[in-house]
Amino acid sequence: MKKLLFALLVLGFSVDSFSQAEDSIFLKRISDYILVNGKSYDDLRVLTKQVGARLSGSAGMYKAETWGLKTLQAAGADNAWLQECLVPHWVRGGKDEVTALYKNSKKSLNVLALGNSNSSGKLLTKEVIEIKNFAELEAKKNAVKDKIVFYNYPFNNAFISTFLAYRDAGVYRSQGPSRAAKYGAAGVIVRSMSHSTDNNPHTGATAYNDSFPKIPAVAIGLQDADWLSNQLKNTTVSVGLSTHGKFLPDTIGHNVIGELKGTEFPNEYITIGGHLDSWDAAEGAHDDGAGCVQTIEILRAFKALGYKPKRTIRFVLFANEENGLRGGNKYADEAKAKGEKHIFALESDAGGFTPIGFGVSASETQFEKISSWKSLLLPYSPAEIRRGGGGADIGPLARTQGTPVAGLSPDSQRYFDYHHAANDVFENVNKRELQLGAINMAALVYLVDKYGL
Amino acid sequence: MKKLLFALLVLGFSVDSFSQAEDSIFLKRISDYILVNGKSYDDLRVLTKQVGARLSGSAGMYKAETWGLKTLQAAGADNAWLQECLVPHWVRGGKDEVTALYKNSKKSLNVLALGNSNSSGKLLTKEVIEIKNFAELEAKKNAVKDKIVFYNYPFNNAFISTFLAYRDAGVYRSQGPSRAAKYGAAGVIVRSMSHSTDNNPHTGATAYNDSFPKIPAVAIGLQDADWLSNQLKNTTVSVGLSTHGKFLPDTIGHNVIGELKGTEFPNEYITIGGHLDSWDAAEGAHDDGAGCVQTIEILRAFKALGYKPKRTIRFVLFANEENGLRGGNKYADEAKAKGEKHIFALESDAGGFTPIGFGVSASETQFEKISSWKSLLLPYSPAEIRRGGGGADIGPLARTQGTPVAGLSPDSQRYFDYHHAANDVFENVNKRELQLGAINMAALVYLVDKYGL
Numbered sequence: 001m002k003k004l005l006f007a008l009l010v011l012g013f014s015v016d017s018f019s020q021a022e023d024s025i026f027l028k029r030i031s032d033y034i035l036v037n038g039k040s041y042d043d044l045r046v047l048t049k050q051v052g053a054r055l056s057g058s059a060g061m062y063k064a065e066t067w068g069l070k071t072l073q074a075a076g077a078d079n080a081w082l083q084e085c086l087v088p089h090w091v092r093g094g095k096d097e098v099t100a101l102y103k104n105s106k107k108s109l110n111v112l113a114l115g116n117s118n119s120s121g122k123l124l125t126k127e128v129i130e131i132k133n134f135a136e137l138e139a140k141k142n143a144v145k146d147k148i149v150f151y152n153y154p155f156n157n158a159f160i161s162t163f164l165a166y167r168d169a170g171v172y173r174s175q176g177p178s179r180a181a182k183y184g185a186a187g188v189i190v191r192s193m194s195h196s197t198d199n200n201p202h203t204g205a206t207a208y209n210d211s212f213p214k215i216p217a218v219a220i221g222l223q224d225a226d227w228l229s230n231q232l233k234n235t236t237v238s239v240g241l242s243t244h245g246k247f248l249p250d251t252i253g254h255n256v257i258g259e260l261k262g263t264e265f266p267n268e269y270i271t272i273g274g275h276l277d278s279w280d281a282a283e284g285a286h287d288d289g290a291g292c293v294q295t296i297e298i299l300r301a302f303k304a305l306g307y308k309p310k311r312t313i314r315f316v317l318f319a320n321e322e323n324g325l326r327g328g329n330k331y332a333d334e335a336k337a338k339g340e341k342h343i344f345a346l347e348s349d350a351g352g353f354t355p356i357g358f359g360v361s362a363s364e365t366q367f368e369k370i371s372s373w374k375s376l377l378l379p380y381s382p383a384e385i386r387r388g389g390g391g392a393d394i395g396p397l398a399r400t401q402g403t404p405v406a407g408l409s410p411d412s413q414r415y416f417d418y419h420h421a422a423n424d425v426f427e428n429v430n431k432r433e434l435q436l437g438a439i440n441m442a443a444l445v446y447l448v449d450k451y452g453l
Numbered sequence: 454m455k456k457l458l459f460a461l462l463v464l465g466f467s468v469d470s471f472s473q474a475e476d477s478i479f480l481k482r483i484s485d486y487i488l489v490n491g492k493s494y495d496d497l498r499v500l501t502k503q504v505g506a507r508l509s510g511s512a513g514m515y516k517a518e519t520w521g522l523k524t525l526q527a528a529g530a531d532n533a534w535l536q537e538c539l540v541p542h543w544v545r546g547g548k549d550e551v552t553a554l555y556k557n558s559k560k561s562l563n564v565l566a567l568g569n570s571n572s573s574g575k576l577l578t579k580e581v582i583e584i585k586n587f588a589e590l591e592a593k594k595n596a597v598k599d600k601i602v603f604y605n606y607p608f609n610n611a612f613i614s615t616f617l618a619y620r621d622a623g624v625y626r627s628q629g630p631s632r633a634a635k636y637g638a639a640g641v642i643v644r645s646m647s648h649s650t651d652n653n654p655h656t657g658a659t660a661y662n663d664s665f666p667k668i669p670a671v672a673i674g675l676q677d678a679d680w681l682s683n684q685l686k687n688t689t690v691s692v693g694l695s696t697h698g699k700f701l702p703d704t705i706g707h708n709v710i711g712e713l714k715g716t717e718f719p720n721e722y723i724t725i726g727g728h729l730d731s732w733d734a735a736e737g738a739h740d741d742g743a744g745c746v747q748t749i750e751i752l753r754a755f756k757a758l759g760y761k762p763k764r765t766i767r768f769v770l771f772a773n774e775e776n777g778l779r780g781g782n783k784y785a786d787e788a789k790a791k792g793e794k795h796i797f798a799l800e801s802d803a804g805g806f807t808p809i810g811f812g813v814s815a816s817e818t819q820f821e822k823i824s825s826w827k828s829l830l831l832p833y834s835p836a837e838i839r840r841g842g843g844g845a846d847i848g849p850l851a852r853t854q855g856t857p858v859a860g861l862s863p864d865s866q867r868y869f870d871y872h873h874a875a876n877d878v879f880e881n882v883n884k885r886e887l888q889l890g891a892i893n894m895a896a897l898v899y900l901v902d903k904y905g906l
Contacts, residue, residue: 414885
């Protein structure tokens with residue numbers, strides 16, 4: 001490489017183009033290493049198939065922490081440790097069931113209780129009322145008492161980014177149960193946050209409002225949602241609903257952290273991460289096994305290529321993103337308490353799909369600096385640098401010390417086919433798409449480490 | 454819409470920004486129509502599950518032609534017809550088998566004869582010699598006589614675009630058999646053109662050189678290729694190879710064409726297309742069912758939105774791309790014979806994945822004009838407009854009358870997981886990714902129709 005760089009200099013390249021060429025060569029080395037020798041896909045197989053589901057407080061969480069620590073050490077971390085934090089301990093408690101009763105017939109519907117939701121106690125048999133949106137709920141507030149409210153607000157397919165559809169519909173999952181309870185509803189069925197063509201229900205956290213009864217709530221698969229809506233056009237439908245969710249006392253969980261010590265500015269920190277927890281119904285392959293194994297892959301690539309970072313780089317598998325964010329909060333709190341200066345944080349928590357670029361929340365100057373690296377990133381993705389973005393787990397760093405944050409933006413078309421559903425499994429992750437995400441993250445972190453922000 | 458346009462004018466927008474706003478609004482209408490009401494995914498289900506495989510000359514080809522004509526008519530074509538052409542009629546003739554014989558053991562390997570390849574006649578039992586590349590073949594040319602040459606040239610994973618890996622490795626499939634036959638080899642096993650993690654063999658056309666014996670040739674799944682290579686490190690391996698391919702006489706096939714007549718320049722033609730044929734081993738969902746149903750979707754969207762094109766737009770399902778290109782040649786020949794002026798052609802034949810942009814083969818002026826539309830396309834894809842590209846079926850138009858051509862460029866990471874293999878099925882196509890391809894194609898065709906090239 002030295003010969004090439006010398007040749008470039010002799011040919012009259014400026015220091016800037018010298019740096020650009022050097023950077024370009026190093027990014028290609030990262031890419032080659034990950035695409036040819038990368039282990040993220042193998043890591044993901046172990047995390048999903050041997051560890052499996054890993055909801056906060058579950059045995060899977062502890063197994064995952066042990067796996068994470070060992071894997072970060074094996075990848076070459078200078079130091080690796082567990083950072084303790086209390087995590088909520090919600091359990092599903094049994095098999096969620098909803099049976100539709102109509103015209104002397106019965107049909108079992110494909111449902112999954114929402115995360116954090118309560119047990120129905122005994123089997124709850126009630127009439128169903130379909131509610132298209134909150135405006136309709138308000139209009140029909142006198143009609144929902146003692147009924148099961150069926151929120152049938154569909155994903156808006158017209159959005160190009162599926163995350164916009166999620167944001168649009170997501171309020172029915174988070175706020176729907178308490179808003180129905182306010183008017184006396186006995187339970188809630190929410191159309192799954194998805195536009196998949198299958199019938200898998202998609203769980204995810206709901207947030208009860210303490211002012212109202214905490215009624216049981218389930219997500220329903222899209223085919224069954226359409227079926228139920230069609231039935232309700234012609235007839236009365238009751239359902240027998242049975243859920244078993246409850247909170248056990250908070251328990252001990254951990255962020256799993258690996259570190260490469262900075263050689264020039266060891267007291268400046270860059271954090272890369274994903275979250276280690278998943279919902280209980282699946283393997284959490286895209287959400288967020290992908291982000292975890294990409295994070296570890298970057299550490300492995302830096303070590304394998306002999307890269308000695310200027311700044312201290314932290315590789316963090318965060319605890320409890322799904323239903324509490326205790327890991328992200330703990331990490332930021334401890335950073336603040338220790339006076340650590342965090343100059344940048346990057347998260348991957350939107351699936352292991354082909355990367356499109358990054359969403360960045362930073363000052364205008366920092367945003368411009370990151371944008372100026374676009375040509376270096378372009379060989380590895382469309383390198384769209386957009387304003388706004390980051391990640392749930394690194395948000396607390398931004399809030400507590402103004403750290404500029406970014407989130408990897410993968411192609412979003414398939415994410416909500418799998419998100420929080422039983423089909424979020426290893427088989428639905430493509431090896432090269434996963435690796436390309438790691439390459440783009442490694443490239444951005446390398447540039448931030450080298451040039452600062 | 455008129456009110457909005459009027460308001461924009463009043464606000465002082467120039468004619469250019471007026472046009473831009475009008476275009477932007479129409480492209481959004483196309484996008485909304487396809488994402489919300491599109492039928493391409495349903496069409497693909499019928500084409501793959503009810504029609505199925507459709508190799509040139511097979512019963513499936515005729516079924517597909519009938520389906521295509523009916524579907525173009527139903528989508529609203531002003532005219533739709535079959536354009537006759539002779540097509541080659543290669544048949545697989547039976548189940549391809551390769552059994553490895555080693556250390557008193559046997560193992561059946563997962564293989565598929567290459568398209569256009571010959572029967573082995575009787576079971577051929579010969580020793581295997583592994584050949585890494587053509588340089589090694591030349592070095593070992595005296596050692597291959599009467600053996601089965603096993604070309605084990607892997608896809609280069611370091612390429613970001615998988616089509617570069619395909620181009621790099623593809624010569625072993627196309628030229629490998631005859632180059633081995635030149636030195637007396639009895640048969641050939643080619644490592645599949647893929648970097649998938651499964652064991653499906655990937656077929657595809659080979660091209661015999663008439664100067665040498667036309668020896669039987671199969672593709673082998675990657676896991677079995679690695680297994681065979683490992684065995685050969687330690688021991689001698691023979692295989693029993695049996696294939697049954699042959700050519701029947703050329704037969705009659707058809708391009709299936711739908712047309713919307715131009716209102717201002719009816720004698721200027723724009724062609725959009727994909728190819729209707731597929732290999733026999735699978736449903737041809739990505740290759741190229743996707744391109745066919747996207748083509749029909751664009752016609753349907755234009756009709757539904759009341760779009761009256763200035764130029765005549767042809768929606769073409771080409772015959773015989775896989776092993777002859779007779780359909781594309783016939784289309785260009787007839788266009789030339791009739792003096793049709795083809796101002797642009799666009800093909801989708803790289804899978805139904807999320808689009809990245811277009812590859813364009815055109816004059817510098819035309820390329821710049823297409824590039825100037827990038828901001829209009831950006832809401833629907835990264836809109837990367839790259840030099841070079843088109844499609845096999847529209848290549849003859851470019852050659853015979855210099856028509857500028859473009860090819861939709863979808864994300865390429867998964868394409869060679871499925872290409873020409875048994876898993877190129879409906880289930881591996883994502884509805885929204887498929888639709889986004891159609892949206893981007895429709896947008897480009899709309900702009901070319903409106904502004905010319």
